[in-house]
Amino acid sequence: MNLIMLGPPGGGKGTYSSRISENYGIPHIAMGDILRREVNEGSDLGKKVEEYMEKGELAPDELVNEVAKKRLSEPDCEAGFILDGYPRTLTQAKALDKVTDTDLVINLEISEEVIIERLANRRICKECGAIYNLKSMPPEEEGVCDECGGELYQREDDKPKVIRKRLGEYRKQSEPLIDYYREKNLVEDIVAQEERPIEEMMEEIYAAIKKAKPNKGS
Ligand code: ADP
Ligand code: ZN
Numbered sequence: 001m002n003l004i005m006l007g008p009p010g011g012g013k014g015t016y017s018s019r020i021s022e023n024y025g026i027p028h029i030a031m032g033d034i035l036r037r038e039v040n041e042g043s044d045l046g047k048k049v050e051e052y053m054e055k056g057e058l059a060p061d062e063l064v065n066e067v068a069k070k071r072l073s074e075p076d077c078e079a080g081f082i083l084d085g086y087p088r089t090l091t092q093a094k095a096l097d098k099v100t101d102t103d104l105v106i107n108l109e110i111s112e113e114v115i116i117e118r119l120a121n122r123r124i125c126k127e128c129g130a131i132y133n134l135k136s137m138p139p140e141e142e143g144v145c146d147e148c149g150g151e152l153y154q155r156e157d158d159k160p161k162v163i164r165k166r167l168g169e170y171r172k173q174s175e176p177l178i179d180y181y182r183e184k185n186l187v188e189d190i191v192a193q194e195e196r197p198i199e200e201m202m203e204e205i206y207a208a209i210k211k212a213k214p215n216k217g218s
Pocket of ligand 2: 125126127128129130145146147148149150
């Protein structure tokens with residue numbers, strides 16, 4: 001099954017996507033992670049997108065469309081995938097439609113206050129990419145990943161000023177996407193309030209997946 005996860009930065013797309021990926025054995029494709037890796041490696045692509053990412057702006061559509069197309073053509077995507085952070089603009093969504101079809105779009109709804117608080121407290125493992133929250137999901141030992149012992153860091157763009165920029169981009173560029181998919185009847189809204197346990201939301205997400213693709217999935 002081909003899934004898309006939509007929602008504001010800091011809405012938990014990464015967390016829910018990796019759960020779905022484990023549960024259904026499909027790859028979790030996180031555009032931000034792919035681009036950050038390119039930046040860290042100093043590749044040509046990395047050099048082209050670095051500046052946008054630091055400022056909290058979107059990278060150019062042509063570049064990310066190319067990245068997505070290449071990634072989706074890899075053999076592990078044949079049985080499906082969960083896309084996280086792509087598409088983010090209408091142009092990207094239309095490019096995606098040319099490459100593959102979409103079974104379900106999961107739209108996370110969450111308030112901006114919660115997002116800002118969450119992102120400011122987010123820490124990520126340098127080695128394995130595991131995500132922590134200093135308040136709600138702290139590591140056992142400060143600054144160290146529970147999973148692999150790697151060092152935890154704060155993303156440059158998780159600083160408050162850049163967070164506001166990213167939220168603005170989201171409202172402007174990505175909200176029209178939701179309407180685009182709504183017209184195709186593909187959207188399932190999931191309310192992601194802070195008080196809601198992850199497990200409860202996962203149940204709702206799995207139910208939506210079953211409804212979209214009754215014959216597949218567990
Ligand atoms: P978040 O969803 O928390 O904002 P991501 O890790 O998904 O973070 O993305 C970080 C940055 O990477 C974005 O602010 C943007 O600069 C760039 N980026 C990621 N995905 C895309 C995309 N589909 N189109 C353009 N730029 C992107
Ligand atoms: Zn780790």
